[in-house]
Amino acid sequence: MAAEFTGLDMSDPKYLSDLRKYGSGDPTQDDLQSLEAELYEGPDRAMAVVMGSLVERSLGKLLRNHMREDEVEELFKPSGVLGDFSSKIEMSYALKLVGRVTRHDLNIIRLLRNQFAHSRRPIQFTTDVVKRCCNELSYPDMPSVFIPFDYLNKVTEARLAEASDKTHPRTRFMVTCNEIAQRIYFIRSGDISDKRNDLP
Numbered sequence: 410m411a412a413e414f415t416g417l418d419m420s421d422p423k424y425l426s427d428l429r430k431y432g433s434g435d436p437t438q439d440d441l442q443s444l445e446a447e448l449y450e451g452p453d454r455a456m457a458v459v460m461g462s463l464v465e466r467s468l469g470k471l472l473r474n475h476m477r478e479d480e481v482e483e484l485f486k487p488s489g490v491l492g493d494f495s496s497k498i499e500m501s502y503a504l505k506l507v508g509r510v511t512r513h514d515l516n517i518i519r520l521l522r523n524q525f526a527h528s529r530r531p532i533q534f535t536t537d538v539v540k541r542c543c544n545e546l547s548y549p550d551m552p553s554v555f556i557p558f559d560y561l562n563k564v565t566e567a568r569l570a571e572a573s574d575k576t577h578p579r580t581r582f583m584v585t586c587n588e589i590a591q592r593i594y595f596i597r598s599g600d601i602s603d604k605r606n607d608l609p
Contacts, residue, residue, distance in 0.1 A: 460586040461522025467593040534579035543578035
């Protein structure tokens with residue numbers, strides 16, 4: 410017999426707490442590649458929402474790494490000071506963890522993620538207003554930023570032309586999200602002279 414769950418009880422059944430724990434863990438390099446591979450051929454809404462959420466989560470990790478460990482979780486609860494994407498962006502900028510370029514791109518990612526999640530009108534990366542936002546992303550135009558090999562290797566022939574085109578809005582969004590998450594999760598712990606350690 411299944412345990413009753415009313416949605417009001419503060420102590421969730423183990424199956425729900427296990428689900429939350431699984432989803433809230435930090436991704437490994439393989440996890441990130443697998444997650445992106447799921448999205449390469451998926452709908453635009455899924456790409457925007459999941460990749461945008463991944464970037465928000467990576468920003469939370471960046472902030473946590475520069476805070477005291479005790480009671481930091483209170484700040485990141487939905488009702489906490491850093492409970493939303495916008496607050497995480499502004500705090501990261503205020504603490505000089507990210508620069509103006511990264512803050513600019515993070516805000517575009519945030520707004521696009523929210524529109525894809527909540528728009529009651531049809532919305533795709535080729536929708537004119539979305540396309541104009543993606544054109545303003547800076548990361549894809551940086552000399553050290555490349556389209557991930559896995560992205561090009563795993564898309565179907567039908568999508569290869571747009572996937573290999575840095576001017577395509579979907580590719581620009583994916584490259585920006587991938588690059589920021591990679592820099593936070595995996596690169597910054599390496600050689601500090603590597604330019605990809607920067608979040609300009």
